[in-house]
Amino acid sequence: GKAEQKARRVIRQALSQNPGAVVLITGCYAQMDQQELSSLDPRAVIIPGERKSTLLELPGWLQENWQGHGDLLDAILEWRNTAMAIPALRSDPFAYNPVNFIRHSRPSIKIEDGCNNRCSYCRVCLARGPALSLPATDLLSRVKMLEAAGKAEVVLTGVNLSQYRDGELDFSGLLDFLLKNTDVIQFRISSYEPDRVDDSFLKVFSNQRVQPHVHLSIQSGSDEVLRRMARPYTAQKLRSAAAALRSVRDDPFMAADIITGFPGETEAEFAKTLALCTELDLAWIHAFPFSPRPGTSAYSMRPQIPQRLAGERVDKLMAIAEEGKRRYASRWFGKTCDLILEHGSDEDGFDLLPTDERYPCDAPVRFGTTANYLKAEIHGVPATYGDGTMIRVRIRMPGTDSRHDVIADFVAEDY
Numbered sequence: 001g002k003a004e005q006k007a008r009r010v011i012r013q014a015l016s017q018n019p020g021a022v023v024l025i026t027g028c029y030a031q032m033d034q035q036e037l038s039s040l041d042p043r044a045v046i047i048p049g050e051r052k053s054t055l056l057e058l059p060g061w062l063q064e065n066w067q068g069h070g071d072l073l074d075a076i077l078e079w080r081n082t083a084m085a086i087p088a089l090r091s092d093p094f095a096y097n098p099v100n101f102i103r104h105s106r107p108s109i110k111i112e113d114g115c116n117n118r119c120s121y122c123r124v125c126l127a128r129g130p131a132l133s134l135p136a137t138d139l140l141s142r143v144k145m146l147e148a149a150g151k152a153e154v155v156l157t158g159v160n161l162s163q164y165r166d167g168e169l170d171f172s173g174l175l176d177f178l179l180k181n182t183d184v185i186q187f188r189i190s191s192y193e194p195d196r197v198d199d200s201f202l203k204v205f206s207n208q209r210v211q212p213h214v215h216l217s218i219q220s221g222s223d224e225v226l227r228r229m230a231r232p233y234t235a236q237k238l239r240s241a242a243a244a245l246r247s248v249r250d251d252p253f254m255a256a257d258i259i260t261g262f263p264g265e266t267e268a269e270f271a272k273t274l275a276l277c278t279e280l281d282l283a284w285i286h287a288f289p290f291s292p293r294p295g296t297s298a299y300s301m302r303p304q305i306p307q308r309l310a311g312e313r314v315d316k317l318m319a320i321a322e323e324g325k326r327r328y329a330s331r332w333f334g335k336t337c338d339l340i341l342e343h344g345s346d347e348d349g350f351d352l353l354p355t356d357e358r359y360p361c362d363a364p365v366r367f368g369t370t371a372n373y374l375k376a377e378i379h380g381v382p383a384t385y386g387d388g389t390m391i392r393v394r395i396r397m398p399g400t401d402s403r404h405d406v407i408a409d410f411v412a413e414d415y
Contacts, residue, residue: 261310
C-alpha cells in the first residue's frame with residue numbers, strides 16, 4: 001500500500017515538474033489497478049505489466065513515426081492503441097536484455113518471473129501469473145557477454161528464484177551450470193526462499209564465485225502466523241536454514257523480510273518474531289507493516305491490527321536490524337574481502353572527499369559494496385581504477401555516517 005502511495009506521488013510530481021511530458025506507467029500496479037492510475041492525469045499512459053516488453057519497441061516507433069512533430073501524447077496514444085490491439089497474450093518477461101549498464105557498477109539479469117505460491121497476503125502472483133524461467137542456454141549467453149565485457153559480478157533476479165525451472169534444472173542446478181561454463185564472473189543471489197535451502201543449494205552457495213550474501217523471505221517467526229500466511233515452513237526450518245548457510249560460508253551477510261501486523265498477530269506471536277530475529281543474528285531486516293491487498297485471502301482476515309501498532313512493531317525490528325548491521329560489520333574489522341567500486345557523487349550525492357579525519361589520505365575517497373554486502377568508503381584506490389572494477393580491500397573501522405557501514409583500505413586489484 002505504501003509503495004502505491006509513493007508511486008502516485010512520483011507520477012504527480014513528474015507531471016507537475018514537466019507539463020509537456022508523458023509518464024508511462026507499467027508493472028504490477030499498472031496490471032492490477034489500471035482504472036485508478038488512468039484517473040491521475042490524461043498524460044499518464046498505462047501499459048499493463050503483462051505487456052510491458054512492448055515498451056522496447058516505442059523508441060524505434062517514435063523515431064520512425066513521430067520525430068518531434070505534434071503532441072508527444074498523441075503519438076504515444078497512437079502507438080499504444082496499435083500495440084494493445086494485438087491479442088492480449090503475456091509478453092516475454094525476459095525481452096529486456098541490456099548489454100551496457102551505464103549507471104550501474106554491477107549488471108543484473110532477470111531469470112524468473114511469476115510465482116506458483118499463493119501466500120495469503122501477496123498480490124504479486126495475481127499480477128505476474130505462474131512461474132516462468134529464462135532458458136539456461138539463453139542466460140549463459142547473456143552472462144558470457146557480460147563476462148567478456150569485463151563485468152566482475154552479475155545479480156540474478158526474479159520474483160521467486162527458488163521456482164526457477166528449465167527442464168531438469170532447478171535454481172541450484174542452474175547456478176552450477178553457470179559456474180562450470182564461465183571463468184571468473186561472480187554471481188549474487190537477490191533473494192531466496194528459506195524452505196529451498198537444501199543440500200544442492202548449499203553445495204553451490206559454498207562456491208567462492210557465489211557472493212556470501214543471501215536475503216531470505218522469512219516474514220514471521222511465529223508458526224501460527226506463518227500458517228495464516230500460507231508460508232510452507234516453520235520457524236525451526238528458518239533456524240536450520242540459517243545454520244546451514246553459515247556452515248558452508250565464512251559469516252555470510254544474511255538478511256530477511258519481515259511483515260508486522262498480519263491479521264490476528266498477537267503480542268505473543270510478534271514476540272516470537274523478535275526472538276527469532278535476535279537468535280538468527282541477522283545482518284539486516286527489511287521490515288514493513290501488513291497492508292490488505294484486494295484479491296488476496298488475507299484481505300478479509302480479522303482481526304485487523306491497527307497501523308499504529310504495526311508501525312511500532314516495525315520500529316522494534318529496525319532497532320534490531322541497526323544493531324545487527326553494526327555487530328556484523330564489526331566482525332569484519334581487520335579482514336580482507338572483495339569489493340566492487342561504484343559511482344560516487346554523480347549517482348548517490350556523496351562527496352568524493354575524505355570524511356574521516358582519523359585517517360587522512362591524499363587519494364580521492366571512493367565507494368563500493370563488498371562481496372558480503374557492506375557499503376564501504378575506500379581510501380587509497382588508484383585513480384585509474386574505474387567503476388565496476390573488483391578490488392581487494394581491508395576493512396579498517398566503522399563508517400562515519402549512515403551511508404557507509406565501514407571504512408576500508410585498498411589492498412590490490414583482485415579482478
